[in-house]
């Protein structure tokens with residue numbers, strides 16, 4: 001067994017991202033194949049609990065504490081640090097260890113592992129909150145919502161399981177920015193979205209596409225969240241002249257830390273674009289948040305601002321027609337349940353972009369198997 005594990009570890013260390021994901025999926029299939037039916041049921045039974053204890057771990061600062069010291073800490077020490085009752089904490093710690101989120105070293109002693117380090121990071125902690133506090137209740141409502149709507153397509157963002165979950169009539173992205181805590185956690189997790197994966201800048205020939213552009217603004221990060229992509233462009237091309245502008249709603253921008261060399265501008269993308277003649281208008285993970293009719297409005301609002309050399313860059317997944325990876329189907333159904341939107345196939349992107357009065361110049365795919373891609377579009 002040890003030698004098999006070693007071989008798998010070697011394979012993982014040398015594989016590229018696609019190979020590593022294939023390995024993970026094969027291991028998952030293998031692990032399912034050796035389950036008994038009762039093991040299968042237990043696996044499902046624990047799905048909610050895994051994220052529940054992770055959230056408690058985040059709230060109590062358990063991952064932070066273990067990750068900081070690197071030494072095993074006793075239940076008593078952790079109880080003193082967190083203020084939780086030792087018996088309660090001991091039960092939570094052993095559950096966390098049993099799910100592989102921390103490591104048990106001896107009786108009542110625990111230390112960190114690679115997952116603890118992830119769960120000690122603010123971006124991933126935001127993710128645990130986001131998926132537990134906001135996405136969890138939405139998915140909980142999805143089966144009943146679908147039954148009530150007789151399994152009709154979800155195409156409107158004010159008629160989704162989110163309205164049922166949170167007793168609101170507002171569309172997700174109108175309701176959400178005014179839920180300060182939830183929205184802050186969401187923005188935190190967006191900063192680690194695709195972290196560690198290949199950057200879009202490795203596939204998109206930024207300088208070549210830029211050519212001898214002399215205009216005032218080189219890059220507008222439309223709905224850019226905390227501005228991490230603006231910063232990565234600035235960092236990758238320090239010599240490129242021209243402004244980089246981060247646009248988002250005021251509710252988001254209030255959390256943005258001060259940034260050198262990036263202009264921060266409140267802007268609602270349902271209103272006409274105010275920065276004219278920029279080279280790139282970049283929309284990362286924006287259009288997948290909106291149903292087709294709204295996505296078309298967002299794109300149309302940019303068109304009047306475009307100069308002759310401007311490009312719209314859409315950074316989203318372009319799904320293959322078959323064998324869609326589970327991480328993509330997961331995002332797709334989450335988008336459907338919460339926002340009435342979707343991850344789009346190549347065909348669906350082409351139809352949407354055409355409807356907005358644009359044409360595609362090129363699609364640069366930069367990850368596989370998720371097929372994250374930059375779609376370069378200009379007016380027809």
Ligand SMILES: C[S@@+](CC[C@H](N)C(=O)[O-])C[C@H]1O[C@@H](n2cnc3c(N)ncnc32)[C@H](O)[C@@H]1O
Pocket residue numbers: 173177190191193222223224225226247248249252267268269270283284285286289
């Ligand atoms: C999925 S996040 C993507 C953020 C960023 N582009 C990224 O990839 O990390 C969607 C972003 O759209 C912003 N947003 C939602 N509605 C908006 C609107 N009407 N105008 C401008 N930004 C909006 C949100 O605040 C959020 O930052």
